[in-house]
Amino acid sequence: MAMRCSRCGAQIGNSYVRFNGVLLCEDCARELKIDEVFRRQNSIFDQAFPMLDEFPGVFSAGSDLDFANAKIRCPRCGTTLRDIESGGQLGCIECYNTFNESIMKNILKRQGSSEYMGRKPGEAADVKGEAKQDTPVQETAQVKPEVKEEPKAPEANNDDILTKMKDADLSTFTDQEIEDAMKKAAAAEDYSLAVKLRDELKSRKEGN
Amino acid sequence: MWYEKEGNNMDVVLSTKIVLNRNIKGFPFPPKMSDADRENVLGMARQAAGTMGLNFVRTDELEDNAKEDLYNQFYAGYAFLNSNAKTGYLMSKTEGLGVIINNTDHISIVSMVPGTDVVTAYKRADDLAVQFEKSMDIAYTDKFGFLTSQIKSVGTGMQLMMTLALPGIEKTEGAVQVLAKRVEKYDWQMIPMTHSDGIRENGIYVLTNVATLGITEQEIIDKTRKVQEDIIKLENSCRKNICTKKKGVVEDQYYRAYATLSYCRRIETAEALTLINWLRLGQNYIDTSDADLDWNKINKLTQKVRRNYTDSAVKGVRPKDRASARAAFIRDIMKGGQAS
Secondary structure, eight states: OOBBBBTTTOOOSSSSEEEETTEHHHHHHHHHTTTHHHHHHHHHHHHOOOTTTTHHHHHHHHHHHHHHGGGGTTTTTOOHHHHHHOOBBBOOHHHHHHHHHHHHHHHHEEEEEOOOOOTTSSSSOOOOOOOOOOOOOOOOOOOOOOOOOOOOOOOOOHHHHHHHHHHHGGHHHHHHHHHHHHHHHHHTTOOOHHHHHHHHHHHHHHOO | OGGGOOOTTTOOOOOOOOEEEOOOOOOOOOOGGGHHHHHHHHHHOOOHHHHHOEEEEEGGGGOOHHHHHHHTTSOOOHHHOOOOOOOOEEEEETTTTEEEESSSSSSSEEEEEEOHHHHHHHOOOOOOOOHHHHHHHHHHHHTTEESSBBBBTBBTEEEEEEEOOOHHHHTTTTTTHHHHHHHHTTEEEEEEEEOSSSSSSEEEEEEEEEEEEOSHHHHHHHHHHHHHHHHHHHHHHHHHHHHTTTHHHHHHHHHHHHHHHHHSSSOOOHHHHHHHHHHHHHHTOOOOSOOOOOOHHHHHHHHHHHHHHHOOOOSSSSHHHHHHHHHHHHHHHHHOOOOO
């Protein structure tokens, strides 16, 4: 996600200043007279041999402006709040308790919801749709699987697909799947299903 | 290789990849793990592999040609395969399926399929995830779901990525922006792909899901199918439009690209991908009877040019030798060879 200037809202490129936790673009920083970092940077690059006493000024200006969040640490792994705010990288499970508030903010900003709705551990998700048969890896000279083959699951036949289509909510199938099923239904002389699928396809096309 | 198998809509969607991240309670996440912790997790993975029918390998014991195999087939990244950070890999007997141990998370199940078959990719990964969850104490809370080392994947722990070849959309003014906005509505992100040598891969984009909380696995899959359908429709109409309105230009560029790829002796990645884009653009919409080319060849060319272990190896191979080697396997594929 692109960063934006907190003052003017413009998208921020490589040059920005973080001042008291507020992100400012180069133009706004200059207007607010807190553009020391940029000015010093230019003056260094303009000179063939920059004066050594310029450097501490640049670095101390940076450390005064931000990094206060570098002091808040996870008691277990030492990850700082700054690590999380800058990269979204956590160090251990305990970080979820230590930085709960910051993590929630990050999640809400990025995803718009913080409520877990997925499956529980050890319970397979009930995902609709057919999975293809597994293709075994071809053994190469370099990486050879050492495990035995398991019997393959039998492929679903036409009747299974048509039964599924009859009962399922058709909006969960793609155009291609419906078209294929329509042909199969017609071949199996299940004309009521074929008509239903044709109408679904037609309404989708008209909808577009 | 898994990506050479037949898949749906592979003229637009090169591959669909699902990564399910899981972590084991009692250990810090990999970036903060000690060597002893890493060894313990590797030991647990080795034990689990035995009961799950997977083959365990330590990456620091892998031969170079084995690393090349894993890298070229997109199973793992170059940095992961060449780090000495006590990492491992579990190989499945199913093509396109594997488990990365101790990378960003303790367990990252990677499932890839050619084309759009997201249900197959998900079910394969989920089967393995359930087995890990039953045999190990996996980090999970009712509030956050599966706890991961990166905030962006906490919840379902699921990252879904589609690699798309969109020369039609890219060559149509404003179409990339239209598509980017469209996919945002489904909570997805579209990112231009960058090659390992830093260049932009023309016409190649990766689409990733953003939401991992407030959404079920079924909803993610349903949204994926809708996004896929929208993209395929838009790309095909852009290709058709360009090939109808600029038929002469596309035909000329198609055959120039065909000839260059068939006879080149040295070629850079960027140039090869640009030429392949012209082939992809015209293949279904112009008269290609003078060219001995099908979608299998085009897709194989695309993936082999994009993912080449020697391109990522910084030392050892001179740029001109890489360009020569690249030209050689491209010529081989154009002639119908295997270019393994």
